[in-house]
Amino acid sequence: MDSFLSLFAEYDVPGAFWVNIQLTFWAAIWSFLLGAILALMRISPIASLQWFGAAYVNIFRNTPLTVIIAFGILGLWGQLNVILAEDFDLNFLRLAIMGLSIYHAAFVCEAIRSGVNTVPLGQAEAARAIGLSFLPAARLIIFPQALRGAVAPLGNVLIALTKNSTVAFAGSVVESSNLMKEMIEFRGDLVIPIFLIFAMGFVIIVVPVGLLTTWLSKKLAVSR
Amino acid sequence: MSAQQVLFDAPGPRAKRRILVGNIVGVLFVLGLIAWVIFALAGQGQLDAAKWTPFLEARTWQFFILPGLLSTLQAAAVAVVTSIVFGLIFGVGRLSHVLPIRWLAGVIVEFLRAVPVLLMMIFLWLALARIEAVEDPIFAAVVIALTLYNGSVIAELVRSGVHGLPKGQREAGMAIGMTRGQSLRSIEIPQALVAMLPAMVSQFVVILKDSALGYIIGYAELLQFSRRLGVGEGNLLQALLIAAVIFILINFALSSLANRLSGYLSFRTARKPKKDNTKKVVAMDATNTLS
Numbered sequence: 001m002d003s004f005l006s007l008f009a010e011y012d013v014p015g016a017f018w019v020n021i022q023l024t025f026w027a028a029i030w031s032f033l034l035g036a037i038l039a040l041m042r043i044s045p046i047a048s049l050q051w052f053g054a055a056y057v058n059i060f061r062n063t064p065l066t067v068i069i070a071f072g073i074l075g076l077w078g079q080l081n082v083i084l085a086e087d088f089d090l091n092f093l094r095l096a097i098m099g100l101s102i103y104h105a106a107f108v109c110e111a112i113r114s115g116v117n118t119v120p121l122g123q124a125e126a127a128r129a130i131g132l133s134f135l136p137a138a139r140l141i142i143f144p145q146a147l148r149g150a151v152a153p154l155g156n157v158l159i160a161l162t163k164n165s166t167v168a169f170a171g172s173v174v175e176s177s178n179l180m181k182e183m184i185e186f187r188g189d190l191v192i193p194i195f196l197i198f199a200m201g202f203v204i205i206v207v208p209v210g211l212l213t214t215w216l217s218k219k220l221a222v223s224r
Numbered sequence: 225m226s227a228q229q230v231l232f233d234a235p236g237p238r239a240k241r242r243i244l245v246g247n248i249v250g251v252l253f254v255l256g257l258i259a260w261v262i263f264a265l266a267g268q269g270q271l272d273a274a275k276w277t278p279f280l281e282a283r284t285w286q287f288f289i290l291p292g293l294l295s296t297l298q299a300a301a302v303a304v305v306t307s308i309v310f311g312l313i314f315g316v317g318r319l320s321h322v323l324p325i326r327w328l329a330g331v332i333v334e335f336l337r338a339v340p341v342l343l344m345m346i347f348l349w350l351a352l353a354r355i356e357a358v359e360d361p362i363f364a365a366v367v368i369a370l371t372l373y374n375g376s377v378i379a380e381l382v383r384s385g386v387h388g389l390p391k392g393q394r395e396a397g398m399a400i401g402m403t404r405g406q407s408l409r410s411i412e413i414p415q416a417l418v419a420m421l422p423a424m425v426s427q428f429v430v431i432l433k434d435s436a437l438g439y440i441i442g443y444a445e446l447l448q449f450s451r452r453l454g455v456g457e458g459n460l461l462q463a464l465l466i467a468a469v470i471f472i473l474i475n476f477a478l479s480s481l482a483n484r485l486s487g488y489l490s491f492r493t494a495r496k497p498k499k500d501n502t503k504k505v506v507a508m509d510a511t512n513t514l515s
Contacts, residue, residue: 045235045243048250061513062429062475063468064436067447071464074451079461080268107514153512160514163340170440177342184350191354195347199339206338 004193007183016179017201023097023165023175028158030101035108042109043116045134053109060106065164069099069171089174096168100161107157115150116142120224148220155213159206176201275459279466284453288463292449293470299363299445300432303370307431308424310371311378316413318383321404329379336376342437345369349441366438374431381423385416422486429475429482429513436471446470479513 007013041053060068072095076082084094119142127137166177180198184191235243265271278284317329336344349365358364389412397407439447450467454460 044246045239046246046250048247048254052250052254058476058479059472062433062472062479064433064447064471066436066439067464067468067471070439070447070451071468074454075461075464079270080264110512156512157514163338166340166342167437167440169342177340177346180343181346181350184347188354191347191351195343195351198343199335202340202343203335203338207334210338 004190007187007190007194007197011179011183013176013179013197013201016174016176017205019093019173019175020162020165020168021205023093023100023168023173024158024162026097027100027104027161027165030097031104031108031157031161032154034101034105036112038105038109039112039116042113043138057106057109060103061110063103065099065103065167066170068103069096069167072096072099073171092172093168096171096173099171100164100168104157104161104164107160108154111153111157112146112150114153115146115148118149118222119145145222148217148222151213151220152217155209155217158213159209162206162209163202270461275462278453278457278459279462284457288449288453289446289466289470292444292446292467295443295449296432296435296445299366299370299435299438299443300428302367303374303431303435304428306367306371307374307378307427310375311382314375314379315382315386316408318379319386319408333376333379336372337380339373341369341373341434342440344372345437345441362438362441362443365441366435366443369437370431370434373434374427377427377430378424381420381427382413382416385420386412388419389415418489421489422482423512425478425482425485426513429478432475432478433471433513475513 038053038056041049042057044050073092077091077095082095083091084098085091123141123145124137127141132140166175168175169177169181176198180194183194187194262271269275314329314333317325318333320326320329345365348368349361352358352361352364386408393411393415394404394407397411398404402410435445436447438445439451442448446467447464450463451460454463457463
């Protein structure tokens with residue numbers, strides 16, 4: 001038991017999780033913004049924007065996240081000298097956030113679109129019948145209902161994003177999966193307890209998010 | 225609202241003009257973005273012929289890209305089979321009417337779904353290497369980690385597929401004297417498997433994408449080989465792009481297959497989603513390839 005507790009004294013486990021939380025937080029904000037813009041493009045009447053939105057989603061949804069993150073550090077930083085911060089670690093962190101945001105924006109876009117799909121046809125027709133044009137109809141009638149319908153799929157994206165923040169390992173960010181590897185390598189006597197510490201850490205983060213979004217999606221659901 | 229075109233009225237002359245203007249602006253925006261990327265790349269000398277010609281040589285494909293692709297497909301193919309087996313066992317476990325089995329299967333599935341695949345992969349790799357139980361701990365770690373996660377997702381698909389069936393199916397089975405286990409095996413699960421087929425093909429996309437995580441633990445798959453090629457030839461950016469394009473093409477083909485299947489099968493499984501069924505609908509969504 002003593003050697004188990006000494007793990008926490010030797011290694012900064014909460015600090016590593018804090019990096020994952022930071023990655024998740026910033027990537028969630030950026031991917032939501034980007035995803036919302038893409039969703040708007042895909043449901044707009046303008047063909048070129050629809051095409052762009054669809055192309056973005058199909059490209060990034062089908063690329064492994066590992067490839068995107070590795071591209072960020074090997075390609076953008078290593079080859080093209082893209083520098084997002086003077087500080088070495090902060091630069092890698094921001095590149096990883098960028099990769100996570102680009103990847104998850106495709107899924108946010110699809111989540112919002114699936115929310116739009118939950119709005120019955122009659123709602124749009126009723127909006128048009130009372131003389132609302134596209135933007136007022138979208139703003140007053142469609143989106144308030146669509147966003148409520150999108151809570152559950154958006155929650156799924158957030159959960160996946162939390163777990164996927166470990167892939168930042170491929171972008172040389174020192175986060176929990178990185179620390180776990182280091183700890184197992186140095187403390188071979190405690191392989192399973194070390195894994196369980198990190199696994200339970202993610203369970204503790206992910207399960208409440210899942211419960212919260214399920215509760216929210218039920219509470220906010222438009223009863224039909 | 226499946227036809228999203230109903231968001232707007234049939235456009236009149238003014239709206240048509242506005243859409244045209246919007247289209248021109250949109251095209252300019254997209255072209256501008258492409259031009260910016262091309263200029264940025266050309267400015268850094270990344271579009272030089274020397275960086276791209278290696279991909280026209282047979283040995284690049286023979287010694288780097290094809291071996292990498294082969295190991296990626298190998299890991300994914302084995303993981304697909306083992307995930308289905310795992311998913312069926314635990315899916316049936318979650319439907320069992322024996323409480324402890326249902327409970328145990330539920331806890332295991334929920335735990336595996338909440339833990340990042342990479343974490344399991346690193347743990348399995350180091351643990352297997354330590355106890356020297358298998359010949360190739362890296363390959364085993366990639367396959368087992370993919371199986372544990374994706375098998376759990378498939379278990380959920382089996383469960384939601386069975387729950388989505390009309391109640392009459394089970395009642396009919398009971399009425400002709402079957403036990404619950406018999407009706408599950410010979411009536412409900414076969415139908416659930418058909419209904420979940422598109423979502424399962426989508427899960428194969430997830431398996432293929434997640435096999436790239438093996439790169440992090442040193443599994444010599446497509447991304448790893450592309451990196452070696454890029455470091456050797458001095459065209460890292462191009463090598464990574466080619467790897468990404470290969471992944472995108474395969475995954476796009478699989479996703480299209482899933483969509484086709486879901487359209488083709490919809491007449492067999494056509495039913496109105498029950499109220500308060502949002503979670504199940506999300507789980508069975510064939511376009512959802514988020515890991």
